[in-house]
Amino acid sequence: MNPSNPIAVLDSGLGGLTVVSALRAVLPDEDLVYFGDTAHLPYGNKSPAVVCRFVRRIVEFLEPMKPKHLVIACNTATALAMPEIVAEFPHLSISGVIDPGARAAVAAAGTRRLPSIGVIATEATVRSRAYEHAILRRRNFARVLLRPTPLLVPLIEEGRTGADPLVESALRQYLQSLILRKIDVLVLGCTHYPLLKNAIAKVTGPRVQLIDSAEQCAQDVARRLDRKGLLRSPARSLNDTTLTGEPAASGSLRTYVTDDPDRFAQLAARFLGMEIERPIFVDPMNAPEITEDPVIWTDALRPTG
Amino acid sequence: MNPSNPIAVLDSGLGGLTVVSALRAVLPDEDLVYFGDTAHLPYGNKSPAVVCRFVRRIVEFLEPMKPKHLVIACNTATALAMPEIVAEFPHLSISGVIDPGARAAVAAAGTRRLPSIGVIATEATVRSRAYEHAILRRRNFARVLLRPTPLLVPLIEEGRTGADPLVESALRQYLQSLILRKIDVLVLGCTHYPLLKNAIAKVTGPRVQLIDSAEQCAQDVARRLDRKGLLRSPARSLNDTTLTGEPAASGSLRTYVTDDPDRFAQLAARFLGMEIERPIFVDPMNAPEITEDPVIWTDALRPTG
Numbered sequence: 366m367n368p369s370n371p372i373a374v375l376d377s378g379l380g381g382l383t384v385v386s387a388l389r390a391v392l393p394d395e396d397l398v399y400f401g402d403t404a405h406l407p408y409g410n411k412s413p414a415v416v417c418r419f420v421r422r423i424v425e426f427l428e429p430m431k432p433k434h435l436v437i438a439c440n441t442a443t444a445l446a447m448p449e450i451v452a453e454f455p456h457l458s459i460s461g462v463i464d465p466g467a468r469a470a471v472a473a474a475g476t477r478r479l480p481s482i483g484v485i486a487t488e489a490t491v492r493s494r495a496y497e498h499a500i501l502r503r504r505n506f507a508r509v510l511l512r513p514t515p516l517l518v519p520l521i522e523e524g525r526t527g528a529d530p531l532v533e534s535a536l537r538q539y540l541q542s543l544i545l546r547k548i549d550v551l552v553l554g555c556t557h558y559p560l561l562k563n564a565i566a567k568v569t570g571p572r573v574q575l576i577d578s579a580e581q582c583a584q585d586v587a588r589r590l591d592r593k594g595l596l597r598s599p600a601r602s603l604n605d606t607t608l609t610g611e612p613a614a615s616g617s618l619r620t621y622v623t624d625d626p627d628r629f630a631q632l633a634a635r636f637l638g639m640e641i642e643r644p645i646f647v648d649p650m651n652a653p654e655i656t657e658d659p660v661i662w663t664d665a666l667r668p669t670g
Numbered sequence: 671m672n673p674s675n676p677i678a679v680l681d682s683g684l685g686g687l688t689v690v691s692a693l694r695a696v697l698p699d700e701d702l703v704y705f706g707d708t709a710h711l712p713y714g715n716k717s718p719a720v721v722c723r724f725v726r727r728i729v730e731f732l733e734p735m736k737p738k739h740l741v742i743a744c745n746t747a748t749a750l751a752m753p754e755i756v757a758e759f760p761h762l763s764i765s766g767v768i769d770p771g772a773r774a775a776v777a778a779a780g781t782r783r784l785p786s787i788g789v790i791a792t793e794a795t796v797r798s799r800a801y802e803h804a805i806l807r808r809r810n811f812a813r814v815l816l817r818p819t820p821l822l823v824p825l826i827e828e829g830r831t832g833a834d835p836l837v838e839s840a841l842r843q844y845l846q847s848l849i850l851r852k853i854d855v856l857v858l859g860c861t862h863y864p865l866l867k868n869a870i871a872k873v874t875g876p877r878v879q880l881i882d883s884a885e886q887c888a889q890d891v892a893r894r895l896d897r898k899g900l901l902r903s904p905a906r907s908l909n910d911t912t913l914t915g916e917p918a919a920s921g922s923l924r925t926y927v928t929d930d931p932d933r934f935a936q937l938a939a940r941f942l943g944m945e946i947e948r949p950i951f952v953d954p955m956n957a958p959e960i961t962e963d964p965v966i967w968t969d970a971l972r973p974t975g
Contacts, residue, residue, distance in 0.1 A: 410711075
């Protein structure tokens with residue numbers, strides 16, 4: 366494996382772009398390949414068997430690009446398919462979004478005797494109990510409160526922001542029971558949710574620490590690649606980025622989608638804060654094949670506005 | 671073709687069950703085969719090319735069952751795939767939900783000089799302009815106001831009813847511009863929406879006539895089969911049904927789904943007002959095949975409660 370190989374990121378659609386955004390802040394010089402399975406989205410209300418199939422197909426497609434690391438940038442896909450995919454592709458380095466989020470939640474809970482950790486996520490992620498297991502693997506005593514919040518993804522994908530009254534009501538309704546139970550930490554257990562982070566913070570108040578699973582995932586990827594000596598240049602910390610503004614990125618971003626590339630490009634700008642090159646369409650039904658050179662590409666990124 | 675052959679009904683998931691419900695009220699003695707493409711739902715935010723592929727696969731699966739009629743019981747699938755599917759399967763009798771809804775809307779608009787007809791539907795249905803075309807084919811002068819209402823399906827699928835404050839706010843927000851423009855008629859252009867019919871009527875007020883595309887579709891199917899002499903027994907009118915209560919149904923209902931059958935059965939009860947037999951799982955990725963006798967089955971229907 367070579368540091369110049371790309372990092373592959375897969376998701377059911379758009380949500381994983383918050384992971385791309387965090388990866389570009391931490392590792393601006395890395396080439397990224399993103400796969401958004403827009404023909405099959407959302408994964409959040411589907412079964413483990415079906416989600417596994419979808420993810421397997423995507424990994425088979427990405428494998429020939431020889432990614433130095435593959436990120437399952439979707440909480441539902443991580444929760445339902447990660448163990449199978451890791452077992453089926455033992456030669457690939459793979460990580461997800463749940464373990465880094467759970468680790469950060471446990472760290473944030475600190476030395477409290479019985480911390481209450483809330484998790485908001487899709488129905489499938491909640492039902493999988495993946496967060497519960499990941500948290501309790503790291504701490505014997507913690508109260509984990511899981512809340513499915515199925516409307517948040519459609520609200521975000523309709524283009525609504527935290528200022529929208531429907532978003533506010535939905536957040537207040539969903540978070541009420543967690544706030545009443547005095548959670549100390551709240552994990553945003555879906556890669557769409559960082560787009561509503563400020564609105565969520567407004568509802569939970571300053572006492573509750575928010576864990577952004579997309580940011581945690583990006584930092585985890587940086588640590589993994591660093592340990593293996595596979596980084597092109599040293600990782601930046603997310604705090605540095607906040608202080609110095611968007612770093613100049615030299616890495617490329619190539620996106621593949623299974624439905625309308627133009628629509629994806631249009632919505633992606635909201636998740637990334639910049640325009641992307643037109644995504645490449647991959648037929649969702651037939652076994653996908655790549656005909657181009659899998660490593661060399663030159664897609665440039667244009668910042669918006 | 672024989673009157674004892676089944677009527678096939680297809681949908682992206684659950685919404686088409688409102689058509690099944692209306693078909694069972696109008697044609698209680700007919701055997702129904704329902705296909706819910708739950709692995710790929712929703713269709714409402716996907717492209718024509720992808721929706722066509724999904725629908726083609728389903729029709730290929732249903733064809734060997736020799737349906738005497740096939741209903742595309744999904745507004746998005748009708749809008750995006752109907753012409754292609756009719757052309758590709760010329761030997762099948764096929765109808766959708768849009769033409770019957772448009773016809774009823776035009777009839778409801780009556781002799782007004784320039785009636786205003788509102789349509790609420792998924793984003794894909796609205797973008798297709800299928801309702802606009804279907805209405806303007808029947809009347810030269812009509813103002814058609816289309817409003818995408820993407821949150822209604824996830825709200826309904828989360829189990830929320832018209833009494834839910836979020837549903838009320840969403841409806842008020844979505845319908846406001848149509849009400850301000852003084853629509854005379856409102857088409858519920860998605861087969862999920864009949865579940866919120868009363869809540870919608872509360873917002874629009876008694877002056878606006880609501881058109882339920884699921885009911886209109888069922889009556890259209892009855893007329894088509896009647897004309898061909900393919901009905902098992904004479905159709906009942908929906909008004910009779912309302913007066914006399916649920917008719918005793920002698921027809922069977924067999925359902926096929928591409929994701930978790932148990933979850934489907936559980937949610938289906940809300941759409942149908944009765945329990946269904948466990949649906950049969952169909953692999954969403956491989957070309958589907960049926961091994962059982964395609965015509966004879968004995969699934970009984972158990973009314974709920």
